[in-house]
Amino acid sequence: MNMKNHQVSSFFVLFLVFFMQIGVGIFTFQKSIAEIVGNDGWIAILFSAASIMVIIRLIYYILDERMTIADIHTRFFGKYLGKVIDVFFILYFCLFASTIVVIYVDMVIIWVFPDMYHGILIFIMLALALLFTRSGFRTIMGLSVLTIFMTVPLLLYSNYPQGLLQMHNLTPIWNHSIRDIVVASREMTFQFLGFEVLLVAFPFIRNAKQSLKWAQVGVILSTCVYLFTYILAYLVFTENHLINIIWPTLSVWRMEYLGISIWLLILLPNICMYLWAASYLGKRAVGWKQKHWLIGLVILVLTSALLERRYFSLDEVQHIINTLGFYTLYLYVPFLTVLTFIFKKRMKRHEKKKRT
Numbered sequence: 001m002n003m004k005n006h007q008v009s010s011f012f013v014l015f016l017v018f019f020m021q022i023g024v025g026i027f028t029f030q031k032s033i034a035e036i037v038g039n040d041g042w043i044a045i046l047f048s049a050a051s052i053m054v055i056i057r058l059i060y061y062i063l064d065e066r067m068t069i070a071d072i073h074t075r076f077f078g079k080y081l082g083k084v085i086d087v088f089f090i091l092y093f094c095l096f097a098s099t100i101v102v103i104y105v106d107m108v109i110i111w112v113f114p115d116m117y118h119g120i121l122i123f124i125m126l127a128l129a130l131l132f133t134r135s136g137f138r139t140i141m142g143l144s145v146l147t148i149f150m151t152v153p154l155l156l157y158s159n160y161p162q163g164l165l166q167m168h169n170l171t172p173i174w175n176h177s178i179r180d181i182v183v184a185s186r187e188m189t190f191q192f193l194g195f196e197v198l199l200v201a202f203p204f205i206r207n208a209k210q211s212l213k214w215a216q217v218g219v220i221l222s223t224c225v226y227l228f229t230y231i232l233a234y235l236v237f238t239e240n241h242l243i244n245i246i247w248p249t250l251s252v253w254r255m256e257y258l259g260i261s262i263w264l265l266i267l268l269p270n271i272c273m274y275l276w277a278a279s280y281l282g283k284r285a286v287g288w289k290q291k292h293w294l295i296g297l298v299i300l301v302l303t304s305a306l307l308e309r310r311y312f313s314l315d316e317v318q319h320i321i322n323t324l325g326f327y328t329l330y331l332y333v334p335f336l337t338v339l340t341f342i343f344k345k346r347m348k349r350h351e352k353k354k355r356t
Contacts, residue, residue, distance in 0.1 A: 004206075006136065006137060006138060006204055007138075007203075007204050007205060007206045008137070008138055008141050008204065008205060008206065009206055010205055010206055010207050010208065010210050010211030010214060011211075011214055012141050012145070012205070012214075013198075013205060013211040013214040013215045013218065014214040014215070014217050014218045014221070015141065015144055015145050015148060015218070016141065016144070016195075016197070016198070016201065016215075016218065016273075017056075017194075017195045017198075017214075017215050017218030017219060017222070018148065018218040018221050018222050019144040019147070019148055019266060019269055019270065020193075020194025020195055020197060020270060020273060021191065021192050021193070021194050021195060021218070021219070021222040022152070022222055022225055022266065023100055023191075023194065023266070023267060023270050024100055024103040024104050024107070024267060025103075025190050025191040025318075026191070026225070026226065026229055026249055027107065027247050027248075027249045027250055028103075028246060028247060028248070028249075028314075028318075029187075029188065029190070029191050029226070029230070030229070030230050030233045030234070030242060030245075030248040030249070031242065031243055031244075031245060031246065031248060032187050032318075033045070033184050033187060033188065033230065034234070034239055034242045034243050035243045036176075036180055036183055036184040036187060037176045037180050037181060037183075037184040038175075038176065038239045039169060039170050039171070039172075039173075039175070039234060039239065040173070040174055040175065040176045040180075040181065040184075041184060041230050041234065042170075042227055042230055042231055043173075043174065043181055044181050044184035044185045044187075044188060045185075045188055045223060045226050045227055045230060046223070046227075047181060047182070047185040048185040048186075048188035048189065048191075048192060049192065049219055049220075049222075049223040049226075051185065051330070052192045052195070052219055052329075053216055053219050055329050055330070055333055056195060056198070056212070056215050056216065056219065057212065058333050058334060058336075058337045059196075059198055059199060059333060060209065060212045060215075061337060061340060062333070062336050062337055062340045063198075063199070063202045063208070064209075065202075065203075065208055065209060066202070066203040066208075067202060067203070068199065068200050068202060068203060068280075068281065068284055069086070069089060069199035069200060069281070070082070070086050070200075070281055070284040070285045071284075072336060072340075073085045073086055075343070076336070076339050076343070082285075083285050083286065086281055086282075086284075086285035087285070089199070089200075089278075089281055090278045090281050090282050090285075090297070091278075092196075092324065092328065093197070093274045093275070093277045093278035093281070094274070094275075094278050094297055094300055094301050094304065095304065095321065095324070096193065096194070096274050096321065096325075097129075097270075097271050097274035097275055097278075097301050098301045098302075098304035098305040098308060099308065099317055099318075099321050100267055100270055100271055100274075101122055101125050101126065101271065101301070101305045102122075102305050102308045102309050102314075102317060103314060103317070103318075104125070104263075104264065104267055105118050105121045105122055105125070105305075105309065106118075106309070106314055107247065107250075107260060108121060108260060109121075110247075111247070111250065111257075111260055112257055112260055112261070118309050119306060122302060122305045122306065122309070123302065125264070125267075125268070125271065126271070126298055126301060126302050126305075128268060129268060129271040129272050129275055129298070130275070130294065130295070130298050132268065132269075132272045133272045133275045133276050133279070133294060134291065134294065136276075137201065137204045137276060137280075138204075140269055140272045140273055140276055143268070143269050143272070144266075144269035144273075147265040147266045147268070147269060148266065150262070150265060152225070152266075165235040165236060166235055166236075166238075167235065169234050169235055169238065169239070170231065170234065170235070186322075186326060187322065188226075189322050189325055189326045189329070190318055190321055190322040190325065191226060192219070192222070193321070193325040193329075194270065194273075195215070195218075195219075196325075196328070196329070197273050197274070197276075197277040198215070199277075200277040200280055200281050201273075201277065229249050232252055233248040233249065233251075233252050236252050237251075237252075246314075275294060275297055275298065275301070276294075278293070278297050279291075279293035279294040279297055280293075282297070
């Protein structure tokens with residue numbers, strides 16, 4: 001396969017990181033953050049964003065050009081154990097895809113179509129995702145760029161209740177402990193997840209190592225969106241009110257029907273990218289054709305979404321994903337970084353011996 005025909009410019013990493021981090025969590029995250037640190041939630045968002053930028057830097061250190069996480073696993077853990085860990089990441093991406101579907105379907109049923117059967121919406125979303133994912137990585141990236149310019153302005157152009165803004169709600173600044181800030185920063189992990197697809201998409205980025213700056217810019221932009229939505233919600237509602245609202249962004253937005261319907265456009269590339277990453281990783285790890293992996297994984301995500309919707313609450317699903325993502329990013333990625341550092345040191349020593 002000629003990779004150049006399937007690659008995108010390094011600049012598109014900005015969009016990749018940004019649209020993967022702006023998903024369904026933007027409608028609910030204020031509640032969980034406000035319960036922990038109240039008006040200091042914006043500080044926790046900044047702390048979390050800074051740590052994510054460090055993790056992205058580590059990912060770029062781990063990966064070389066045209067390498068995926070499957071190659072890293074084979075290098076450090078061998079052929080068979082490496083494949084076992086690859087399966088974990090395949091299931092990891094599928095779980096995130098199903099969670100996005102479940103949360104969005106819940107939102108549609110509560111706010112727009114309360115009498116609709118959730119299975120129909122789940123099937124429609126995954127059918128659309130399958131259609132676009134089959135077209136490949138470049139198509140998903142093109143869809144993401146288009147939908148970002150269509151949907152993100154909705155957060156800014158809305159009928160916000162300007163007369164109800166209470167500026168004193170944000171004071172006094174830093175009236176919570178460092179421990180509370182750290183706990184709230186961890187709670188923000190779910191919102192910033194998604195950029196891990198870089199572990200699989202690296203070969204599809206032209207001059208991938210040079211795209212680090214664009215990945216960091218993507219984090220900065222998504223951080224600005226989260227800061228805007230958090231501060232706005234906190235200016236409109238009192239803290240005691242905010243922690244009892246399930247969908248704070250929608251409560252402030254005042255564009256529920258139009259906004260929720262159009263937001264599907266930004267969630268669709270999210271789901272597609274997760275499915276693409278899982279199916280391509282399966283292809284690299286096992287060797288089966290990606291289209292066969294894709295069909296099987298869509299069926300798996302459909303089953304998972306139906307089970308999540310039936311047996312778990314929204315808070316339980318988010319807690320599971322948040323915990324899984326947190327340990328994957330903040331424990332496993334640094335662990336791979338240490339192994340990569342040792343490996344590169346040994347390679348340099350080996351090259352020196354060859355020269356001498």
